[in-house]
Amino acid sequence: MAIKHLLTPMYLDQWRDGYDSIDLPDLTINRVPLAAGPDVQHRVLPPYQYLAQFVADTVEDGDVPITWNGDCCMAIPMLAGLQQAGIAPALIWIDAHGDFNTWQTSASGFLGGMPLAMMVGRGEQTIVKGVGQSLLAEQDVILTDARDLDPEEGEQVAASGMTHLHRLTQLINEHPLPDKPIWVHFDVDVMRVEDCAATNYPTPGGPTIPEIERVFSRIRNSNHLCGVSVSMWDVELPGANRCGERIMDLVAVLTGGW
Secondary structure, eight states: OOEEEEEEOEETTEEOSSGGGOOOTTEEEOOOOOOOOSSHHHHTHHHHHHHHHHHHHHHHTTOEEEEEESSGGGHHHHHHHHHHTTOOOEEEEEEEEOOOOOTTTOSSOOGGGOHHHHHTTOSOOHHHHHTTOOOOOGGGEEEEEEEEOOHHHHHHHHHSSSEEESSTTHHHHTSOOOSSOEEEEEEGGGSOTTTOOOOSSOOSOOOOHHHHHHHHHHHHHTTOEEEEEEEOOOTTSTTHHHHHHHHHHHHHHHHTOO
């Protein structure tokens, strides 16, 4: 079994320069052109469909996919690819934010704050349908940290069927891991600002690097890891290089290296 990486250097429907220098073995870069659609969720479908196919092909080859993404919406085609390969995963969503807004609950209307809600069938569904994703049961989601929730979003999280662990460290020894294939979504803004400042939405607080390492080691040792999606740091912000090095080291802990 090998690790295969896919880098999609795009933030919503905007390509980003600077990530192509990332040095990872067996790395593919997704540069599939955007569609000429009426809105973001239609324009991103071609590269998202490629991402889903990459994940499916990797799993069917007996390998583990890691997708490196500019935003959390790319978790949707990641799930579609796993499902296409016959995996119905449990999702551990590690993020300083809930990404559980809909058009009705979001004060900003920011699409990047909606992907977790989309995957479980709430709100906007264009991307979900466009990549062929089947709905994810809320009971199969562990949302951890999410220390920065909009008021209505927080109400929706609390009323949902998801498990919301307010501290990542609860996954060290307090909460059982799912006894099924585990997909980890890791948004790097969950980290403390002093450890990784090069994020678009820095949020005070968060787990330390040793705490993240302990959680990742536990997940790796479960032997249930089936894939990882990473919402990356911003290469244009100060401290990006150091932040990137730390994130890649952490993901290597989760996967056992590459």
